[in-house]
Amino acid sequence: QVQLQESGPGLVKPSQTLSLICTVSGDSISSGNHYWSWIRQPAGKTLEWIGRIYTSGATNYNPSLESRVTISVDTSKNQLFLSLSSVTAADTALYYCVRDWGGAHPDYWGPGTLVTVSS
């Protein structure tokens, strides 16, 4: 059973960097069968795709966030990372780590971690 678990600070100050970790079990990030993505959801709103990474390290980012976001992996620990710099209140959201099955279809989602940007 594939499981993903997000972790990180629940509160980040404005202008600082948001850093999250996703620990994957039941599948190997380095298997090369899937992409691994981050998606976020502000309270009461729709989902916003942040970006994805392949085992090779190749990434795709949402142009609306590209200047501030970095996604990386540690294959030895089977972990996925998200870094979002210069955060504002608009970055307050539930952040999901997701397996992108076949590079196209998010099929396994973590439970999500709530990040609030506030001083």
Place this chain on the structure above:
Amino acid sequence: VLTQSPLSLPVTPGEPASISCRSSQSLLHDSGYNFLDWYLQRPGQSPQLLIYLGSDRASGVPDRFSGSGSGTDFTLKISRVEAEDVGVYYCMQALETPRTFGQGTRLEIK
């Protein structure tokens, strides 16, 4: 841009339900597949993949759920709504990055 309708859908248990998703551009890939997925987000839960490539049911999804459409117009149908189907339904285009989602359709039981 993906536009869903209706945004709210009250349904009596046992009755059918239908949700529309319209794309501002064609989601038909050269392969012949439509890169449109459907998700259900139950209250307090993460989204769950229901339908991929427009009409293929994901593993474990009941056959009362079906997807149809091509190009820019897609429909998710539930043949007989059950209480566990309550939540918000999203369509998502998987043709290109960035992936984008519809606004969501909230299904509630009458």
